[in-house]
Amino acid sequence: MVEEKMKVPFDVEQIRKQFPTLSQQVYGKNLVYLDNGATSQKPQVVIDAIAKYYSEDNSNIHRGVHHLSQVATEQYENARATIQRYINAPLLEEVLFTAGTTAGINMIAFSFGETLKEGDEIIISAMEHHSNIVPWQMLCERKKCVLKVIPINQKGELKMDVFESFLSEKTKLVSVTHISNTLGTINPIKEIIDQSHQAGAKVIVDGAQSIQHMKIDVQELDCDFFIFSGHKVFGPTGVGVVYGKKEMLDILPPYQGGGDMIAKVTFEKTTYNVLPHKFEAGTPNISGGICLGTAFEFLAEQDLDAIAKHEHHLAKFAEEEIVKIEGARIIGTAQNKTSVVSFVIDGLHPFDIGTLLDKQGVAVRTGHHCTQPLMDFFEIPGTIRASFAFYNTMEEVEIFIKALKRSVEMLR
Amino acid sequence: MTLEEKQIEIVEEFEVFDDWMDKYEYIIELGKELPIISEENKTEDKLIEGCQSRVWLHYEVKDGKMQFSADSDAIITKGIIGLLIRVMNNESPETIATANLHFIADIGLQEHLSPTRANGLASMVQRLKMSALKAI
Numbered sequence: 426m427v428e429e430k431m432k433v434p435f436d437v438e439q440i441r442k443q444f445p446t447l448s449q450q451v452y453g454k455n456l457v458y459l460d461n462g463a464t465s466q467k468p469q470v471v472i473d474a475i476a477k478y479y480s481e482d483n484s485n486i487h488r489g490v491h492h493l494s495q496v497a498t499e500q501y502e503n504a505r506a507t508i509q510r511y512i513n514a515p516l517l518e519e520v521l522f523t524a525g526t527t528a529g530i531n532m533i534a535f536s537f538g539e540t541l542k543e544g545d546e547i548i549i550s551a552m553e554h555h556s557n558i559v560p561w562q563m564l565c566e567r568k569k570c571v572l573k574v575i576p577i578n579q580k581g582e583l584k585m586d587v588f589e590s591f592l593s594e595k596t597k598l599v600s601v602t603h604i605s606n607t608l609g610t611i612n613p614i615k616e617i618i619d620q621s622h623q624a625g626a627k628v629i630v631d632g633a634q635s636i637q638h639m640k641i642d643v644q645e646l647d648c649d650f651f652i653f654s655g656h657k658v659f660g661p662t663g664v665g666v667v668y669g670k671k672e673m674l675d676i677l678p679p680y681q682g683g684g685d686m687i688a689k690v691t692f693e694k695t696t697y698n699v700l701p702h703k704f705e706a707g708t709p710n711i712s713g714g715i716c717l718g719t720a721f722e723f724l725a726e727q728d729l730d731a732i733a734k735h736e737h738h739l740a741k742f743a744e745e746e747i748v749k750i751e752g753a754r755i756i757g758t759a760q761n762k763t764s765v766v767s768f769v770i771d772g773l774h775p776f777d778i779g780t781l782l783d784k785q786g787v788a789v790r791t792g793h794h795c796t797q798p799l800m801d802f803f804e805i806p807g808t809i810r811a812s813f814a815f816y817n818t819m820e821e822v823e824i825f826i827k828a829l830k831r832s833v834e835m836l837r
Numbered sequence: 838m839t840l841e842e843k844q845i846e847i848v849e850e851f852e853v854f855d856d857w858m859d860k861y862e863y864i865i866e867l868g869k870e871l872p873i874i875s876e877e878n879k880t881e882d883k884l885i886e887g888c889q890s891r892v893w894l895h896y897e898v899k900d901g902k903m904q905f906s907a908d909s910d911a912i913i914t915k916g917i918i919g920l921l922i923r924v925m926n927n928e929s930p931e932t933i934a935t936a937n938l939h940f941i942a943d944i945g946l947q948e949h950l951s952p953t954r955a956n957g958l959a960s961m962v963q964r965l966k967m968s969a970l971k972a973i
């Protein structure tokens with residue numbers, strides 16, 4: 426069913442040209458942007474699409490009879506279809522626009538939560554982002570459910586045997602990240618989904634860190650929900666997607682009430698609109714949705730296998746060079762890893778290193794990366810994290826390593 | 838030296854640096870040199886929790902002048918604290934409470950005092966001023 430489009434052969438220099446933010450200087454140095462885990466830069470086609478929307482097509486959608494409203498509605502729905510094709514969702518109405526991963530998880534936590542009762546169990550993992558922890562804690566408090574946390578080993582891999590032992594008829598939901606934003610671990614998500622299903626539980630995959638790095642096929646995964654943010658996948662901020670199986674979305678109650686999500690409103694009783702509108706109350710981020718579609722059109726043309734190889738190469742080289750620094754330790758050494766390199770250096774504070782790297786033009790993230798329980802597990806206050814994207818080059822990794830060595834020398 | 842004179846002195850010290858890294862080299866040296874708080878004063882109530890680095894602030898009033906000591910687990914933060922304390926120490930609570938700490942911006946380190954910077958320094962300055970108000 427997936428259309429085979431012509432792929433552009435991977436050429437990092439050609440790619441870089443399409444990302445205008447990358448060719449700038451900060452503090453008089455060429456910017457080396459290695460904070461892609463936090464957010465990605467945007468290709469010119471997405472930037473142009475944003476400008477085009479606001480200069481030519483701006484209108485509210487699903488409402489007006491007039492020309493512009495129809496143009497905007499059509500573009501918005503086309504974007505939904507582009508995303509549907511990209512993730513291979515069976516049905517268009519299974520692709521819901523939200524504000525981002527956080528908004529998506531909260532939505533499902535609320536709606537799914539309405540179907541739960543006291544004593545029901547929800548499983549997450551020790552490497553979750555706060556946005557896949559706190560909504561479940563809130564739900565557990567509200568519904569008196571039990572939250573179980575899959576532990577990890579020192580390499581940052583899930584203890585799958587413990588996970589299996591958690592599964593029972595009480596397990597209603599398993600919500601796990603596909604890839605850890607802090608460790609780079611790629612979790613055995615297919616195994617988790619299949620085992621959960623055998624136990625009768627539904628599965629949410631937090632795809633915030635995987636959608637930009639690998640081909641996602643929700644039918645192959647067979648997950649019940651797949652959630653991601655637009656801004657990490659070369660799209661705009663303030664928009665994201667919840668893919669949900671229709672059979673689930675049909676039975677879950679709506680999250681927010683308002684315009685668009687209704688079929689008929691009277692003061693006695695309101696009936697809800699059909700999917701996807703049932704979960705899309707109010708005027709959405711129209712430009713965001715349309716331009717996220719543009720980002721996926723852009724991505725669909727890329728050679729994802731070549732990109733994965735390139736990113737892996739960058740991360741591996743960075744790791745090899747980092748461990749040569751005295752006292753350096755990689756946090757997250759899973760067998761199966763994406764292009765995220767988190768590390769600490771004995772006796773040095775990540776904040777100091779991040780500040781000095783910044784002044785040398787290198788953008789990394791330092792701190793707990795919204796995964797405080799993970800920091801507690803490794804008994805560290807935070808890490809320095811370099812996260813690579815397909816537009817990063819080996820030369821940039823070299824600049825980063827040189828800047829890192831200089832920072833360490835200054836601090837010692 | 839008045840508080841204002843101390844500020845001007847620091848600004849002049851920093852004028853020799855035209856490179857960011859030299860500036861930070863100097864701040865780091867300041868951070869390394871300053872044993873600025875005794876361990877028994879590094880207690881929970883003196884801790885200012887930034888999102889990334891942590892800051893401890895202790896103060897005493899002696900003969901109507903304030904004496905500060907402080908520390909941080911991040912050395913750059915510590916260096917900047919060293920500068921702040923150099924300006925604020927031995928001043929009256931009134932002077933501190935109303936001080937306009939322009940030197941930080943003058944030497945290009947304003948970003949470190951931004952409340953979003955997550956290093957605890959903005960809260961530390963606030964607490965410095967609060968302690969001065971209390972001592973008036």
Ligand SMILES: Cc1ncc(COP(=O)(O)O)c(C=O)c1O
Pocket residue numbers: 462463525526527528554556557602604605606631633634654795
């Ligand atoms: C794994 C993971 N989950 C969830 C989120 C939250 O995404 P957002 O802040 O875009 O809602 C992030 C973003 O940092 C993430 O990396």
